[in-house]
Structure formats: structure tokens, C-alpha cells
Amino acid sequence: xxxxxxxxxxxxxxxxxxxxxxxxxxxxxxxxxxxxxxxxxxxxxxxxxxxxxxxxxxxxxxxxxxxxxxxxxxxxxxxxxxxxxxxxxxxxxxxxxxxxxxxxxxxxxxxxx
Numbered sequence: 806x807x808x809x810x811x812x813x814x815x816x817x818x819x820x821x822x823x824x825x826x827x828x829x830x831x832x833x834x835x836x837x838x839x840x841x842x843x844x845x846x847x848x849x850x851x852x853x854x855x856x857x858x859x860x861x862x863x864x865x866x867x868x869x870x871x872x873x874x875x876x877x878x879x880x881x882x883x884x885x886x887x888x889x890x891x892x893x894x895x896x897x898x899x900x901x902x903x904x905x906x907x908x909x910x911x912x913x914x915x916x917x918x
Contacts, residue, residue, distance in 0.1 A: 822891055834901055839888040839895040
């Protein structure tokens with residue numbers, strides 16, 4: 806398919822959205838990043854955190870694997886789930902509060918088109 810036809814098909818779709826939320830939850834800070842993209846197919850979902858696995862033709866497959874290692878090293882958790890609100894993917898990170906210092910954190914939502 807020509808580059809021009811691909812661009813034309815993309816322009817007919819609704820604009821892509823990314824929503825980032827932070828909230829205090831379960832003894833830590835929860836960060837969620839959701840988008841309105843195509844989502845992640847079931848066969849891919851089980852492998853996306855594996856090193857060197859990529860859904861992109863030119864991807865290295867390091868980003869999610871390294872991210873998960875860093876989060877877990879800080880006693881946190883990183884996981885994926887389909888996003889029902891936007892129809893794409895949602896990645897969640899929860900990190901525990903450090904020591905007894907729990908900051909005042911209210912929900913904050915950032916949206917980009």
C-alpha cells in the first residue's frame with residue numbers, strides 16, 4: 806500500500822488520545838497510561854514484557870522489559886490491560902511509598918491528542 810493511501814486511512818480515524826493518571830492507592834502511587842490505539846492482541850499480550858520481543862518491525866524489544874525490571878527493583882509492579890474507556894492499551898505502574906513519608910497526592914489527569 807502506498808504511503809499516501811496509508812496516510813489517508815489514518816486521517817479518517819478519530820484522533821489518537823493518551824490519558825495519564827496518577828493517584829494514591831494501595832499504599833503507593835499508581836500511574837496509568839492509556840491510549841486509544843489498536844490495543845494489544847491476545848497472542849502478543851503474553852509476551853510484551855519479554856526481552857527482545859517487539860510488535861514493531863524495527864523495535865528492539867527492550868523498553869517494556871527494562872521498565873518492568875526497574876519498577877520491580879523498587880518493589881513495584883508493572884502490568885498491562887485493555888483499556889475499556891479509550892479502546893486501546895493501558896499500562897499501570899504502582900510503586901510503594903518510601904519509608905513513612907507519604908506525600909499528599911490527589912488524582913491528576915493529563916490528556917494529549
